[in-house]
Amino acid sequence: MDHKIEDNGENITRVITPNKRKGEIYGIVEKLSGASRLTVMCEDGSTRNCRIPGKMKKRMWIREGDLVIVKPWDFQDEKGDIIYRYTRTQALYLSRNRMLPEIIDVFNER
Template sequence: MFDKMLQRIWVTVEKLLEYAQVIKMLGNGRLEALCFDGVKRLCHIRGKLRKKVWINTSDIILIGLRDYQDNKADVILKYNADEARSLKAYGELPEHAKINETDTFGPGDDDEIQFDDIGDDDEDIDDI
């Protein structure tokens, strides 16, 4: 009995959640996303994510569908590139999904850039 109830809840959750890829940032906490079910939706970034999680074009996100508005949804979660690769490996994302590579930088990733200090001679401000 309990297993059937959990299974029914899981089916309901599956119907209300969808993976999507950000197409365009619209501003004012809104974005346009192409869901992997083939529908383009206008998504609202909820308050918990605003100014804490920065979402960019081509990011993979999890959205909550609205049962009363099929063309609108709410952004629930943003996946980083590693999480998106894992989802793709598990078969949750389709093979044609392109994963954003812009957020792969971590601490210490400076691409071996070195700066030279070439301005050693101090100029007197009165000489200028």
């Protein structure tokens, strides 16, 4: 997760973005399966069964339609972990600034 801040005043990002070097990607929660498991539609077009790690379980409540950052597993690509959940305001900010891939940009108000 990185915060992008550049001096030219043009590309200032106030929200956390996925770290592509670590393999993190955007995703939209499609379905809650119970027992801290979710079905997430990822930006690469695949649907993954993701889990909420223990350190996030009580701190962050996740609902259907939320924008999240997913870290796919190295050994099973169809599964992954939820790294971060965006608030509605953060998701709208990313959508307005065209920082989301088209496949998961469900927040567009255009």
